[in-house]
Structures are given as structure tokens and as C-alpha cells.
Amino acid sequence: MAVQPQPQMPKVWRTETKPHKFCPGCGHPLVLKAIGEAIEELVIEERVVFGCDIGCSLLAWDFFNLDSIQTHHGRTTPVITGVKRANPDIIGIAYMGDGGGYAIGSQHLVNAATRNEKITVFLVNNTQYGMTGGQMAPTTLPGQKTETSPYGRDPETTGYPTLxxxxxxxxxxxxxxxxxxxxxxxxxxxxxxxRALENQMEGRGFSFVEALSLCPTNWGTNAEETWHWLEEDMAKYFKVGELKVPGEAKEG
Ligand SMILES: Cc1ncc(C[n+]2csc(CCOP(=O)(O)OP(=O)(O)O)c2C)c(N)n1
Ligand code: SF4
Known part of the structure; x- marks a missing residue:
């Protein structure tokens, strides 16, 4: 019997494999849009290995047509470090939440940054643990009510937001x-x-972008309150801008 030609999967980049699963008003899709457009404009989609953490970041694991890997909570940084060390030609991205990056995975983030691992970390700061229902995170603002700080975060006993x-x-x-x-x-x-991805592409070293983001589901906010929380309350603690740019003027 003649061998039938197999249908070829089209080489698509813009097509999502499935509809996204984020809550309405979530900030993750906006951060992912910025990442997706940047990857496309830099024409590196064939080289990227995209790592996502446990947390709402993992909802991105079948979002892009990229080689992707999903890790235990807080472990995306060392996993992408390992992938990059095994194959220096790839562009390694570790994508995570503030709980994954600053709480359970903080030692990994600190160690990778200290060693100047040539990877890029994108961290979504929505001031609490989104996926598990809104517990206090290292980034929770003083006075902010969460599932585990029902009277508001008390800095005297639980500290100040991680910068x-x-x-x-x-x-x-x-x-x-x-x-x-x-x-x-x-x-x-x-x-x-x-710029973070270019820093890796040019072989300079570690790059890190925190994105202030939205979680109306756990904040319990309507659309107006959500943006007010981001632009007024969060902005008081978290200053937007570039903190370190190798050899260039900063933006912000
Ligand atoms: C090792 C481990 N500890 C705890 C959990 C439970 N857990 C799953 S998601 C999550 C919180 C994620 O919060 P964050 O990293 O801030 O991301 P977000 O969901 O807000 O984007 C936790 C604690 C887990 N899955 N694995
Ligand atoms: S729980 Fe929050 S962070 Fe998670 S998908 Fe919903 S709005 Fe986004």
C-alpha cells in the first residue's frame, strides 16, 4: 500500500494553542503580551525556552508556540539556568509570580543573580499569592487585607514589601x-x-524585570478600584523605572 503523505502542522507563531484561562481583568495576559511581542520583534521564537512557575504564571504553559517547561513553585529560575548552561544558544526565560520569586524561590533568584547567570527573569507582582486564593506574599502592602492577613499586613510582625x-x-x-x-x-x-532579552542575546548576563500587575479576583476590586490600587497604592512602594542598564542611560 502506498504511504500516504502525513499532514504537516503549519508553522504558526501568532496562533494560541488554546484560549487563555486567566480571570477577567488579570494582569498576567498583559505581561505575556509584552513578552510575546518582544520575542516576535527580536525574531528569537526558535531559540526561546520559556519556563513558567506554579501559580497563575503556569496558565501560560500552553499559551505560546514556544518550547516551554513548567516547574515546581519557585524553581523556574534554577531550571532555566540548567537549560541555558546545557545549551548556551537558547534564550532562557523564567516567568513567575511574586510568591514564587520572592518567597519560596528567593534563594534561587538571589543565587542566579549573584552568579550573573545569562538568563532573563520576568516576575509578576500582584501583591499576593493569586492561584491559591490570595494569601499574603512578600510584596503585600502594609495594611493590605489578604486571606492570611485579614486585619491588614502588620509590618511590625511580618515586615515590609520586598523591593x-x-x-x-x-x-x-x-x-x-x-x-x-x-x-x-x-x-x-x-x-x-x-532590553532584558537583548542583554541575554548579547551574552552580557542576568536580566530581571518585575511587572506591577492586577489581580481583581483576590483583591476583591471592581475595574476602577483595581486600577487605583495599581497606580496609587502600589506605586507608593514600588517605583517604576530602570535600575541598572549596562553602559546606557536609564529610562524611567
Ligand atoms: C513547592 C510548592 N509549594 C506550594 C505550592 C502551592 N502553591 C501553588 S500556587 C501558589 C502561589 C502562587 O503565587 P505567586 O507565585 O505570587 O503567583 P500568582 O498566582 O499570584 O501569579 C502556591 C503557594 C506548590 N504548588 N508547590
Ligand atoms: S487569580 Fe488573580 S493572578 Fe490568577 S488569573 Fe485570576 S486575576 Fe490573574
């Missing part, structure tokens, strides 16, 4: 790129994402 980019800027060498963007300024966020 991730400031910490990473302090522990990295001159070849790191470090910035904080926000989903309320997507153009700027995309520029930061591109």
Missing part, C-alpha cells in the same frame, strides 16, 4: 539589566522586556 528589583540591582555586577515596569504602561514594559 525585588532594588535587591537584584544591589547584588548584581555591571552587566546585569534590572527594571520595574507596570501593566499600566505597556509600551514601556515592552521596551524593558526587549
Amino acid at each position: 525585588g528589583p532594588e535587591m537584584i540591582a544591589a547584588i548584581t555586577g555591571p552587566n546585569a539589566y534590572v527594571a520595574r515596569g507596570t501593566v499600566s504602561n505597556l509600551r514601556q514594559l515592552k521596551r524593558m522586556v526587549k
Whole structure:
């Protein structure tokens, strides 16, 4: 019997494999849009290995037509470090939430930054643990009510919000790129994402972008309150801008 030609899967980039699963009003899809457009404009989709953490970031695991890997909570940074060390030609992206990056995975983030691993970390800061129902995170604001701080976060007993980019800027060498963007300024966020990826492409070193983001589901906010929380309350603690740019003027 003659061998029938097998149908070829079209080589698609813009097509999602499935509809996304984020809540209405979530900030993750905006951050992912910035990342997706940056990857496309840099024409690196064939080289990217996209790692996502446990948390709502994992809802991105079948979102892009990229080689992807999903890890235990907080472990995306060392997994992408390993992938990059095994194959330096890839562009390694570790995508995670603030719980994954600053709580359970903080040692991995600190160690990778200190060693100037040539990977890029994108961290979504929505001030709490989104996927598990809104528990307090290292980024929870003083006074913010969460599932585990029902009377509001008390800094006397639980500390102040972690300033991730400031910490990473302090522990990295001159070849790191470090910035904080926000989903309320997507153009700027995309520029930061591109610069972070370019830092890796040029072989300079570690790059890190925190994105201030939205979680109306766990914040219990309507549309107006959601943006107010991001642009007024979060902005008081988390300053948007570039903190470290190898050899160039900063934006922000
Ligand atoms: C090792 C491990 N510890 C705890 C959990 C439970 N867990 C799943 S998602 C999550 C919180 C995720 O929050 P965050 O990283 O801030 O991401 P978000 O969902 O807000 O995007 C936790 C604690 C887990 N899956 N694995
Ligand atoms: S729980 Fe929050 S972070 Fe998770 S998908 Fe819903 S809005 Fe987004």
C-alpha cells in the first residue's frame, strides 16, 4: 500500500494553542503580551525556552508556540539556568509570580543573580499569592487585607514589601539589566522586556524585570478600584523605572 503523505502542522507563531484561562481583568495576559511581542520583534521564537512557575504564571504553559517547561513553585529560575548552561544558544526565560520569586524561590533568584547567570527573569507582582486564593506574599502592602492577613499586613510582625528589583540591582555586577515596569504602561514594559532579552542575546548576563500587575479576583476590586490600587497604592512602594542598564542611560 502506498504511504500516504502525513499532514504537516503549519508553522504558526501568532496562533494560541488554546484560549487563555486567566480571570477577567488579570494582569498576567498583559505581561505575556509584552513578552510575546518582544520575542516576535527580536525574531528569537526558535531559540526561546520559556519556563513558567506554579501559580497563575503556569496558565501560560500552553499559551505560546514556544518550547516551554513548567516547574515546581519557585524553581523556574534554577531550571532555566540548567537549560541555558546545557545549551548556551537558547534564550532562557523564567516567568513567575511574586510568591514564587520572592518567597519560596528567593534563594534561587538571589543565587542566579549573584552568579550573573545569562538568563532573563520576568516576575509578576500582584501583591499576593493569586492561584491559591490570595494569601499574603512578600510584596503585600502594609495594611493590605489578604486571606492570611485579614486585619491588614502588620509590618511590625511580618515586615515590609520586598523591593525585588532594588535587591537584584544591589547584588548584581555591571552587566546585569534590572527594571520595574507596570501593566499600566505597556509600551514601556515592552521596551524593558526587549532590553532584558537583548542583554541575554548579547551574552552580557542576568536580566530581571518585575511587572506591577492586577489581580481583581483576590483583591476583591471592581475595574476602577483595581486600577487605583495599581497606580496609587502600589506605586507608593514600588517605583517604576530602570535600575541598572549596562553602559546606557536609564529610562524611567
Ligand atoms: C513547592 C510548592 N509549594 C506550594 C505550592 C502551592 N502553591 C501553588 S500556587 C501558589 C502561589 C502562587 O503565587 P505567586 O507565585 O505570587 O503567583 P500568582 O498566582 O499570584 O501569579 C502556591 C503557594 C506548590 N504548588 N508547590
Ligand atoms: S487569580 Fe488573580 S493572578 Fe490568577 S488569573 Fe485570576 S486575576 Fe490573574
